[in-house]
Amino acid sequence: MSVGAWEPQVGGPQNETKxxxxxxxxxxLITIAESDTPFIESVKNEDKQASKLIRLPSQRWIDESDNWSSxxxxxxxxxxxxxxxxxxGWDAGAESAVIPLSKVLRQxxxxxxxxxxxWIRQHSNNRYLPYGPL
Known part of the structure; x- marks a missing residue:
């Protein structure tokens, strides 16, 4: 039995940012939101598994928004x-990405x-959307 040192992979998928x-x-996800196809039918399995996106820290979304149009x-x-x-598994409450993204639009x-x-009120039962807790 040999014991080696684990080296973390540097870099990830080609299109992934730091x-x-x-x-x-x-x-x-943007294309899904723009589509007239029913929401559930439009979401690929790999995207359904990406629920961590909705709960990323606010500052990460604020920084990432520089790459996107309003x-x-x-x-x-x-x-x-x-x-x-x-x-x-996508429920996020006060940690929802909607909150920092709405803030970016205000800024x-x-x-x-x-x-x-x-529209947000009609399609959500999250009381924190779109502006977060008071």
């Missing part, structure tokens, strides 16, 4: 709002409109 975001996956951020908000209701002077706020 913060752990897979931009190809985020693009898929419309793409809105689509991510739509995806995460629906995921909490429709995908097992960009593109706050959520009344229609967007109503």
């Amino acid at each position: 913060e752990g975001f897979n931009r190809e996956q985020l693009l898929r 419309d793409q951020i809105w689509q991510l908000i739509r995806f995460f709002t629906q995921a909490e209701m429709k995908l097992p 960009r002077s593109v706050p959520l409109t009344k229609d967007q706020l109503l």
